[in-house]
Amino acid sequence: MTEQDRNPDQLSEQSDDHPRASQADGDRDLDTSVFEAITLARSAARRAGVGVDAERHTPEDEEEQVPARKVSLAFELENLDGAPSLIPIEQALEEIPGVAATIVYPSATAWISANEDEDPERLIRVFERFGVTAHLTASSLIRRSHRLAGEHSHEKRLERSRNRGDSRRISPRVRQHAREEKNQVLRAREAGFLSRRRGSSPAGDVGATGDVLFTARALITPRRFWLSLPLALFALVISSTPSLQFDYWQWVTAAVSLPVVTWGAWPFHRAAAGGVRRGLSALDATSSVAVLAAYAWSSAMLIFTPAGDPGWRSSLTWFAFNYGVHSESEVFFDVACGITVLLLGGRLLSRRTAQSSLLAELERLQIxxxxxxxxxxxxxxxxxxxxxxxxxxxxxxxxxxxxxxxxVIPxxxxxxxxxxxxxxxxxxxxxxxxxxxxxxxxxxxxxxxxxxxxxxxxTGHRTRIAAVSRWVREATVKENRHNRAALRSAATLVPVALILAVGDFILWALISGNINAAFLTALSILAGVGPMSLALSTTLATRNSVEAAARRGILVSSGETLRIIDDVDTVIFNRLGTLTDGVMNVETVTADTGEDPELVLRVAGALAMESDHPVSQALVRAAREARDTGAGGEDIPHWIEVGTVDITEEGSFHGTVEVPLRDSDGVVRLRAVDALLWRPSSMTEVRSQLSPRLAAAAISGGAPLIVRWKGRDRGVITLHDQERPDAQDAITDLEDLGVETVMLSRDTYPVARRFADGLGISHVLAGIAPGKKPQAVRAIHTRGSTVAMVGDSSVLDTLRVADVGILMDVDDPAEIRDDSDDPAADVILLRREVSSVPRLFLLARRYVRLMNGNILLAWGYNVVTVVAAMAGVLHPMAATVLMLASTVVIEWRSGWARRF
Structure with missing residues (x-):
């Protein structure tokens, strides 16, 4: 304690008499407060595991310190002097506790492993000391924004903000990115292959649509079924066997049935009550009403009619017209218990026999x-x-x-x-x-x-299997929205069934005067209607079809896409990347009269050097092979200098090259000339611009490329690529399905037609430049055709304008744009097989048949059941069995979609 603390009165006197002393003492108090605040901040930092050097830790601090989790950060670097300067930067970074750094000079990237709460700005300042500018990569920003959004509680964030300074912990750039990317990032990361929490339920619960309520699966347990079963059997056996009935047996049955119709049937009562509270229709509401009504009716009979007499006896009656009138009385405890046990058993059996979904399997496979x-x-x-x-x-x-x-490969x-x-x-x-x-x-x-x-x-959520998992999950959620029609029909059936049951009871009571028979028929209606079969008629078939396709490397965006594919009558193939393997090779080099074919090839290779298109790669590869073998001798330069190359709108390469030319003195010198590598798109261009020799070469082989310099066409290079092994069979299968096939090609018509004839393609659209392909697809669509476009990532704009866009030959999950508001593709083929296209059409047609059959079966069953119940020929327990059977049949039919 200070002297002032020991003598506060003296301090007060000094303050009155000596203003300067009072000011000094106030400063000391301020210093003490600041010191205490700093101490508290350091203690909080030590508990978080960051911000304090190891040599300042006390043993007490070590006990408080919690080990920090590690995260990976990637930085893009600018102004690197050279590879030798990297080691000092790495050493300076690793002086920060918990940091391990590796800098890759060729890619100008820094990979840093640090504590989870490490401030990226602190690392960036270390780079700045060496004159290097560092920026967090997009993927690191995404991971960090997701981590910040996933803090355990608001109170924890406030505490860290107070103790550590939240404005310094989260840089403005990170906060801005978090605001802009929050929704998209959370959805992708939560569904990621490595980051998903185990045990999370798959997206796609049809109950999420908001139109109906499904009974909670967690409440329907084997324990509930097995405990209810013996009580229900007792009620059923004693109610149907007069020889076993004893005095007051009906009261014993009422007591035995009570736990069954309350605790045993609680999942269905809970769903029904939730529907009433929310103004929705629970699919099991009619069954819940049937169970409660049967028990309530029977209890009333015991209290107000002779059915409660000690010597009263009963026997099982299957048809309503055989039931006694009011004076004879009837009880339905056996019906209430039977409906409950049958529902529990049916739901458990359906769950047990159902195969696990693809999402659940992916969940189990995650590393x-x-x-x-x-x-x-x-x-x-x-x-x-x-x-x-x-x-x-x-x-x-x-x-x-x-x-x-x-x-497992990770x-x-x-x-x-x-x-x-x-x-x-x-x-x-x-x-x-x-x-x-x-x-x-x-x-x-x-x-x-x-x-x-x-x-x-x-790695991580960027792997292909993670992208597929997100795609299937998103497809399931989309389909749940598309299935609202079936769910609305199922939801409408519940109030309709209640109205029919009340009307049936009134009619039977008025016409026959037999309220027991009237109640039995009403009970049969409630127990027999199957809204669940209607709800599942399309949902199960869709989910199974989408997952079956994904198991074979075909990603379908939704069931609506399958329905459109069933209507498709024209399939357009982009030639390159779909019908061929995408690897081009030089076939022939034809030089005009007086020209050297080797020089023609070298100039073409020089112009195409910077392009990664398969055609350009083929030219460069052929030019290098010719150079390495010494073709052309000493007359052809070993290396052709080329200036800046421009690519025109038509896809031609224009630049300046140095070629050997003979001057007026007869001496061969290298001279810079304008050169052009172009591709004819029509026979008009071939006939009007090329000499007869070059024109013949341009139409007699593979895809032609023309080499021109000094305003004159010097030669023609033809290229060919190998068709995929299964392309011809795939085209034949599509034609057999009644689908018209069309090929888009940039080549001239004779070249494209010759290739198409080899595969059996019906129609060819030749000479179509890349920028004109969307218009070509629209033209086919406007004539009344439903069009599916098959292409690779080079024709994404063309895929968008088709009724169904089918993206083929995908390796990079970034092309699987499942989170885009306007995705380029409705279907993605992961396999490099053209046969996946007719397989997709077979799946779509089988899916539509299954879906239509399920809908017809569900509606037909409900109509027949209601009519039979109103006619008095259907017992409530028999109606329950039929209702469960209809659901099982629809699930079984939908299971066919898995065998694809």
């Missing part, structure tokens, strides 16, 4: 992000490779992961060492294939034989 994996990385100082054991969530792109035999990547046999994941039908170096592998596959080394291309 724990904390699972250790073996990664090969270079040592920071020695740069020698070393194997490390790190959690899967810390694996980075371009890491080399060792996958042992018998283990990432998408390329094999760079070894070879083995891979069991594909469930989304590819569990097929097996042999992989070797340079082959692609995907997360979820099983390594069956030997150890391999995989270079990481995508």
């Amino acid at each position: 724990d992000p904390q699972q250790p994996v073996t990664v090969v990385r270079k040592h920071k100082l020695t740069r020698k490779p070393a194997e490390l054991q790190i959690p899967l969530q810390e694996v980075r792109v371009n890491d080399d992961v060792i996958v042992a035999p018998g283990s 990432v998408d990547g390329v094999v760079i060492g070894g070879g083995t046999r891979i069991g594909a994941s469930i989304i590819m039908g569990h097929d097996q294939r042999t992989v070797k170096v340079q082959d692609k592998v995907f997360a979820g596959g099983l390594n069956l034989e030997r150890e391999i080394k995989v270079r990481v291309v995508r």
